[in-house]
Amino acid sequence: MSLIQTKSIADQVEELLRGRIRDGTYAPGSRMPSESELSDEFGVSRATLRTVLAKLAVNGLILRKQGDGTYVNIKVREINAHQGYLWEFVRIIETNGYKPTIRSLAIEKKVASEEQANALAIEPGDELISLTRLFYADERPVILARNVIPTTFLREAAEHIDGQLHISEILKRYCHQNIAFAITEIRSVLVEERVHQLLAKELDQAVLVLKVAFYSNQNLPLALGVNYFDDKVLRLSLVQAWS
Amino acid sequence: MSLIQTKSIADQVEELLRGRIRDGTYAPGSRMPSESELSDEFGVSRATLRTVLAKLAVNGLILRKQGDGTYVNIKVREINAHQGYLWEFVRIIETNGYKPTIRSLAIEKKVASEEQANALAIEPGDELISLTRLFYADERPVILARNVIPTTFLREAAEHIDGQLHISEILKRYCHQNIAFAITEIRSVLVEERVHQLLAKELDQAVLVLKVAFYSNQNLPLALGVNYFDDKVLRLSLVQAWS
DNA sequence: AAGTGGTCTAGACCACGAC
DNA sequence: TCGTGGTCTAGACCACTTA
Incomplete structure (x- = not known):
């Protein structure tokens, strides 16, 4: 039992993805796994995963191309976009x-x-x-x-x-x-x-x-x-x- | 048949709500209708409506209070927040x-x-x-x-x-x-x-x-x-x- | 044709605030 | 207790890119 409030699933997934982008698991400019692959891996619905990806996209960390895939912004290193x-x-x-x-x-x-x-x-x-x-x-x-x-x-x-x-x-x-x-x-x-x-x-x-x-x-x-x-x-x- | 591409439902709802906030139908500082009222009125699912409200909230136009309601930011007039x-x-x-x-x-x-x-x-x-x-x-x-x-x-x-x-x-x-x-x-x-x-x-x-x-x-x-x-x-x- | 992201739905359950 | 917003799901269908 922990005193720390459990974070929402979406927040946890966001932290995971931000971590992978930061540490180069998903390298700048490279293509990320598809939405269905990611939602399978994390065991979350596609809808939940998509809210996370939308946030990362607004922050400029990833670029999304319909019919193609999701790519890491090649400039991630110089992006310090966070809320506030x-x-x-x-x-x-x-x-x-x-x-x-x-x-x-x-x-x-x-x-x-x-x-x-x-x-x-x-x-x-x-x-x-x-x-x-x-x-x-x-x-x-x-x-x-x-x-x-x-x-x-x-x-x-x-x-x-x-x-x-x-x-x-x-x-x-x-x-x-x-x-x-x-x-x-x-x-x-x-x-x-x-x-x-x-x-x-x-x-x-x-x-x-x-x-x-x-x-x-x-x-x-x-x-x-x-x-x-x-x-x-x-x-x-x-x-x-x-x- | 129109040459103009039909906008998504979410975009149309967003435009409607932005209009009502702009023209004072929903006055600065006042409380807006609840999510279910709005989704009923527009005939869209609550999920769709919520994506719109989330966008307005990020842009600072509205403030959301769990257990209470959604309020128009009293400073809307001096907010020029739009994508880009x-x-x-x-x-x-x-x-x-x-x-x-x-x-x-x-x-x-x-x-x-x-x-x-x-x-x-x-x-x-x-x-x-x-x-x-x-x-x-x-x-x-x-x-x-x-x-x-x-x-x-x-x-x-x-x-x-x-x-x-x-x-x-x-x-x-x-x-x-x-x-x-x-x-x-x-x-x-x-x-x-x-x-x-x-x-x-x-x-x-x-x-x-x-x-x-x-x-x-x-x-x-x-x-x-x-x-x-x-x-x-x-x-x-x-x-x-x-x- | 196959796979990707984009849109939307209906419904369940939870957390919080006001009454 | 009730109504509000917050979270999450499963699934359908569409639009687009690539091959």
């Missing part, structure tokens, strides 16, 4: 070939600006918890991340927050809130005074800024993020696939 | 509230640089067709788009190319090639001399650059794109949803 990977900075750093490290710079109380209050559906001046963190790629600072959460969501003292955790995990663990969706706005800016030192960049260089708003499945704004991304070191790439 | 919308500039301009216009600046022959040849799996010096286009938002230039296609793909004279068409349509019509997936790299740069005039920007301003590579379902590189995006006028936003 846009703000999964650790994964981005890894797929760029570096070792990721997170340093928590500050966990402090602030008051909401008008813009923040508007985005979070609270009042200007309301209290926020602000997390400032720096992500490193092989000891080199590459992403400066600032997140704010309305204090009213917090169920524990702010001092208890583990600065290594992903924002979704922080919201889950300390606020009992789950993220249902996020809207990210991507902009290009010149590094400000306060940022350039932390990212070890020259002044007047352009960096990417990812402004994120996180929402619950009640359409409730949970948190905001402003992330300075050094695109001279890290590549930010997206994969789009068509059926 | 990242390089659907016309749609981005529209959802930002402007009228889009495309001006074709040049269609010319060039030779592949080493970088281009590498990305397109051809030899440096091989001939390319280069398309340079400028996208306007309400008469204001906002995106400078440059695409290159290996000349060997072309089935017609380059002069025949309609500069108003989407790159996927150009590839389909003049090259008989379909795009299966694309990899986009997003970067932040300072506008170059040649670009700043066209986009009517001051020098030394930061703009977004979207470098795209398009591939066929044979894993074959079809075309490249370099797009200068004025993020001071247009918002580039992405929606991520979790199941």
